[in-house]
Amino acid sequence: MSHYISITESERAEMLKAIGVADVAELFHDVPADLRFPTLDLPAALAEGEMARELRRLSSKNSDVLNYSCFLGAGAYNHFIPAAVDSLLRRSEFYTAYTPYQPEISQGTLQAIFEYQSLMCGLLQMDAANASHYDGATAMAEGAIMAISATRNRRKIVVAPSVHPQYRGVLRSYTQGLGVTITGDENPAASVADAAALVDNETAVFIVQSPDFLGVLHDLKPVAEQIHAAGALLLMVTNPIALGLFQTPGMVGADIAVMEGQPLGIPLSFGGPYVGVFSCTEKLLRRMAGRLVGVTTDLNGQLGYVLTLQTREQHIRREKATSNICTNQGLMALAATIYTSLMGKTGLRKVAELCYQRAHYAAKAIGNLAGYEVLEQGSFFHEFVVRCPRPVAEITQALHAQGIIGGYDLSKDYPHLGNAMLICVTEQNTKNDIDQLVAVLGG
Amino acid sequence: MSHYISITESERAEMLKAIGVADVAELFHDVPADLRFPTLDLPAALAEGEMARELRRLSSKNSDVLNYSCFLGAGAYNHFIPAAVDSLLRRSEFYTAYTPYQPEISQGTLQAIFEYQSLMCGLLQMDAANASHYDGATAMAEGAIMAISATRNRRKIVVAPSVHPQYRGVLRSYTQGLGVTITGDENPAASVADAAALVDNETAVFIVQSPDFLGVLHDLKPVAEQIHAAGALLLMVTNPIALGLFQTPGMVGADIAVMEGQPLGIPLSFGGPYVGVFSCTEKLLRRMAGRLVGVTTDLNGQLGYVLTLQTREQHIRREKATSNICTNQGLMALAATIYTSLMGKTGLRKVAELCYQRAHYAAKAIGNLAGYEVLEQGSFFHEFVVRCPRPVAEITQALHAQGIIGGYDLSKDYPHLGNAMLICVTEQNTKNDIDQLVAVLGG
Amino acid sequence: TYEPPIFELSSPGKIGAALPDAGVPETELPAHLLRNDDLAGLPEISETEVVRHFTRISQRNFCIDTGMYPLGSCTMKYNPKIHEDAARLPGFAFIHPLQAEETVQGALQLTYELQNILAEISGFDQVCLQPAAGAQGEFAGILVFRAYHLDRGDDQRDEVLCPNSAHGTNPATAAMVGFKVVEIATDSRGNVDLADLRAKVGPRTAGLMLTNPNTLGLFDENVHEVAKIVHEAGGLMYGDGANFNAILGIVKPGDVGFDFMHYNLHKTFTTPHGGGGPGCGAVGCKEFLADYLPGPIVALKEGQYTRHTPAKSIGRLKAFKGNFGMFVRAYTYIRMLGAAGLRSVSEHAVLNANYLRVNLDNIYPVAYDRTCMHEVVLQGKIKGAPSVHTLDIAKRLIDFGFHPPTVYFPISVAESIMIEPTETESKRNMDAFIAAMKQIAHEAVENPELLHAAPTTAPVRRLDEATAARRPILKYDQAAIEALLSK
């Protein structure tokens, strides 16, 4: 009997008797007899101590960013996470609860989501945010689908090529059955303006990212005006840490704003679980997918929190729902909530400054190396493109041998850049780390 | 301002005004002016991320038993700790509370201590256990002092040389101002019977350990009879894991039983924090030092828990108290409580069996190696003495180079044994680990 | 125990984290690109206060670790604590998804082994772990069905069949892919109505989405026949794995006619639920559909673990690989249980549900009077208590210390109460639950006001959901909240 199961042999016998069957196997008489109780060819069960050892063995076969100095970003970022975040995530009241279907005994989860919605709105300067999507990419895809529904007959989506390539991939996966046209990113070298020029009165939405995949900060105010003039919506993809300093979707006038919330206190974890932050204007609120928490009062007039506007959701609307999303990334949204609360105004700005200053220090130092060139692209946040004298894969291999995880190889997604590496510098990279990177690159 | 402090600049100003002083420094006018506000020559403050890095650096300079195979015991043992133990210890309701002075809002701590007392009594087959001592050694020393008070004018303590050397050291430290005589362990080769023979009608207590420091299991029933016949008390030091299989203090008729509770779910942690388990017979109960929790009812007749028999304690009795103990090892007692509950009857026996079986397998294999001899001492639990062909320090150095933490060097405490190593084998050492140890020893 | 919104703890100048100095020469900021609001919507709070705030609100949650949580269809089983340590190991929690493959062989190996283990348990040929939740797994499956038919030039299939007992995600998913949803009736034994199925299946059928055991807690006795009918019409069989916890080691879905299924790692493999997520909706399929799976998938080639995307893939469904932290937990769970342990899980899950069934069915009508699987669907219709509804029973259970079961689902059963105790619940607690349900039935007749007024012991009383929806306040707004409270 497993140590997780709380029924003893004699209790089982007693229960079977109450049920009126002779043994447990009888409970499965509805299962086709010839297929019942198949052999499962699985490894032998491990005791907890053996399992822990096996897990440590597997874990130690990976080069982690605690033991390596990491300059890889490209959509997932190595930021400092205060110990308080995980300490609170480990509270089983949070992680062993589920969707707050019974609000009277789920006020903890509900209040946390309400605060998450509020904090994300504050960060983005947007009107409304939902309880989370799977990640930044799915948030973007669902945003595009929402834009199609909000603009009625328009079925053209224009996307800038500087939007994260994987996000554009997810957008195409998500919309493949919907009869829409996606354009704008055919030429990876096209500028935001080039792409925006494709927006017409058939276009539902223009999707743009700032800071973009190559690290560049864009002034999107004029773009927004242009898009809106065409009757289309503007969907802005952004980065939560950049928002500590830079132009927000709200300032720009974006209709929909999404971002990957991972930088807000969530570990890299090989790509997930992360959290997709999704926000929009008041006007689009009732078309938004996903859960929403609102405030109300209880019988005694006390403030309380509930899931609200549920008539948009699949468990009620079924095939007419705005999305099929059900389980979301609740615990990761909580992490982002705690992180954002800890940092607050001052901390968020300071983290953004640290990233900006150290990235620029690194860019200058690398730009001074013979054979390396930092691509001139305008203002950037914490990522920049370096043209390298050799294939990037060779360089990252050499860096790894020196305890460094190098940047992202752009040659597949942006072949026109040649041997180009996207380098990311965050507050986790000290001056000393940067100097070592420069030394190895130059050495 | 530190991120731990919750007062802002403007709040501080407001508060100073309410107090009626111009600045904070004024609050310290009672401190001699010439000594006020000294410079503290400390390293510069580190941000949390920097500190985490520094801690990882220091931590990685130690050879830990997760990455090394460990055969070292000698009073601190590498046992399997279920993840559930630490998961519960991390609940801040437990670790950020203090002594349950206000029982109505400390029922969690109080119930846990009550269960600890109960479980320890069950394990030891003793009548009563207190809420914990600092460790096994201090529990033993306080037990000896209790025995002196219980036997009135008797001021002689007899201790077997096979009691843990450090425990005997603590006993001497603790009693140095009390005018007692400690004897029995002058000759490290003396047997339990040799030592017991020194017990006379001046003797307050005979202290014996089983399994003893060298791993040997003793039948203490006849010893207990002999001691009691002399009007002295028997204090038995034991090991909680051994109690899963072997003779208990209760069976033996010990008056006082103590043990180091570390094997019950507490990490090695370089020697502490651990927990001293202290128990005695009903007769000695009111002489026992330390806190005690008992059950009672509240105004509504509901079951509740309170600190009780506090009139024995220092905060009430002051210089007439049974001990000065105040802060104890509460959280570690909780760890032992959770561990013991998880293991229960079946698990405790199984862990003991695993230790016994694997230790005996190891002893046989090592005994077959040329140049090595396992000392014949009678039945043993999970430690045994190996006579080595070279100084033990040389051997452990060679083992370390192969990823193995070798046994304890007995040459200082028991010089008569020659180049002797005390090897400990627990359920954490797999057959494969043991075979590797044997291979390296023999190679 | 009331705790104010976190914004009310803010005072200017506080911070909850210690950050370093930049330590590098300063670069000027681009003034025209800066935000203009001094981050007005963000609070300023010390670490002390943030920790206390979230600790306090956490205690206003019911959770598995505080009590029995028999929320039907959600599999609220115990979440082993080793899972949480496992996912936090440095080599798992702190690796970047875009690192070179040779630097993450351990993580890829774990992924590869989990793919194979899930395939073996379910009788499929290839598994992809990328989908983030069950609904995304469904989405992957229906996209794969679409791609398969189109690839074969079979472009008239624009309908997906769903039994009326299906989770809302099934029809919503089909619609997201652009399919028309056709609902199939349930027969008197709770199975798919074969006559209705035969009437509706045809050349427009892309596939059928079936949960088996279904949401009535029943194993569809005709599953073979259903599959045969759908397959003969050229359709495919989608298996919704929400109820997989009932049949681990009991039967393999791949053996009874399913072509594709998703696994809810957060349910069956207890990764855990996280207050609403994250989950993992891994998917598995027969060989003939494997080329259409989303990517990446991990393969083993010449001793090295590598990632690839299948040839005709529907594409990626999220950035990077998937919810890797959930892979680690599910892997840990399965490796510790082994084959016998998994079968024991399902045996006890089903044993426990049937024990509740036979103890409650004489008071609360059971929807379908058959041996149930891991959950049982009752009806909140108590004789002699016409004013009492399922909602009242649910709320009253809170006062007895239990999380209510799922209510008003499945929608095909009036006043439904869907109870899933899971295999980790103790007989002691189930007996207490039975006693509470009996007591509530008694109160419903003798003193129904007790039920209408419930709960009274929760952190708040019944909440006014109508007001919340009428004038939604979806972010902190002091004035709006004060206006609400002063009403």
Added chain:
Amino acid sequence: TYEPPIFELSSPGKIGAALPDAGVPETELPAHLLRNDDLAGLPEISETEVVRHFTRISQRNFCIDTGMYPLGSCTMKYNPKIHEDAARLPGFAFIHPLQAEETVQGALQLTYELQNILAEISGFDQVCLQPAAGAQGEFAGILVFRAYHLDRGDDQRDEVLCPNSAHGTNPATAAMVGFKVVEIATDSRGNVDLADLRAKVGPRTAGLMLTNPNTLGLFDENVHEVAKIVHEAGGLMYGDGANFNAILGIVKPGDVGFDFMHYNLHKTFTTPHGGGGPGCGAVGCKEFLADYLPGPIVALKEGQYTRHTPAKSIGRLKAFKGNFGMFVRAYTYIRMLGAAGLRSVSEHAVLNANYLRVNLDNIYPVAYDRTCMHEVVLQGKIKGAPSVHTLDIAKRLIDFGFHPPTVYFPISVAESIMIEPTETESKRNMDAFIAAMKQIAHEAVENPELLHAAPTTAPVRRLDEATAARRPILKYDQAAIEALLSK
């Protein structure tokens, strides 16, 4: 929320842990040495149930993370979360105390640096971290005093002086070492009464144990003079560091005449309190006493950290090195704060206490009307409420959501209420505390029954401590508990 004793969850055959097979040839057990009771006193419970049990009882605790905990003399400040991660790093939590020094250089370095840092903060020459708690630190100190005098042949000193405001541990410690305790009076300003001191000091004086700031929350204005008097009589000055949180960076105890002191790492350096421990009662002293310190102590020799025991050591006070896990936490705390941060700790601790003082002293008489240090001692004597005692006020505070202050200590002040907010408390919470104290004073006059009946919102009502002591039930005994409950 009642949770039964864990023994009531037991059923035969359950287990809460997964253990491996031995995997080695079996050796017979020695039959005559086996225990004979099948471990009858131990329960059998699944992991699921054990976790739920302890989670549930934990919620019946008040703690720093749930609210303001102004327990005077205990320094219940916020416990930083990084401490808990730090102490659990593999290279700290999983190293054996008897490993060879070259395999634990990181741990020894941390120990060495913490010794030096504590010495610097307090103005002493040598620190030893071994004592497990403040009381054991005191024990070490008084043993050192004894050893020092004896070593000099000064064997007539058999008395230790303690002010009447001292913690109970001080006289208890002196008695444990074999000294006679001589109590010294307190003067009208709350300082040591110099006249009484002069009258009692003499050639039999081994030393004086002084807490400064003292337990009245006051910095002894005459500390220099006290030290002079004691030293001139050949005695030594022991500093009880319980209140060290008030003077970090404000004054060094070594500078004002103390020869020896202990540090409560769990108070001042917030390691944390653990529901009653573990703590660490590290000790520091002037050079001339260093040879008598307990061992081991870490030194740095030729780039290697090594352990040694001082030449004339009083011996070891516990097995191994000390509560190393606490060293890691205190070290982390100090390194993150630095010199300025430590001074800010004390400034705010004292600021907060004085803020409470001036807001409460017109309702609750303040014991000594002076600027206080990090805590303030009031008296629970409310005008017009003769039936109300300090205990009632304390219990009523629970209903307002606060942990009560320390009550009835110091014993030299009637009806004392000793309030220590600590530097981590917010003004918002302190204002709420002040409001509650005012409301309670009002209730005490208007409706004293509210206070006598308090608490009513705690997990239990007032508990009958007399019965518990009269017929102590100190371990689980079903029959005895049933008898108690049926009374």
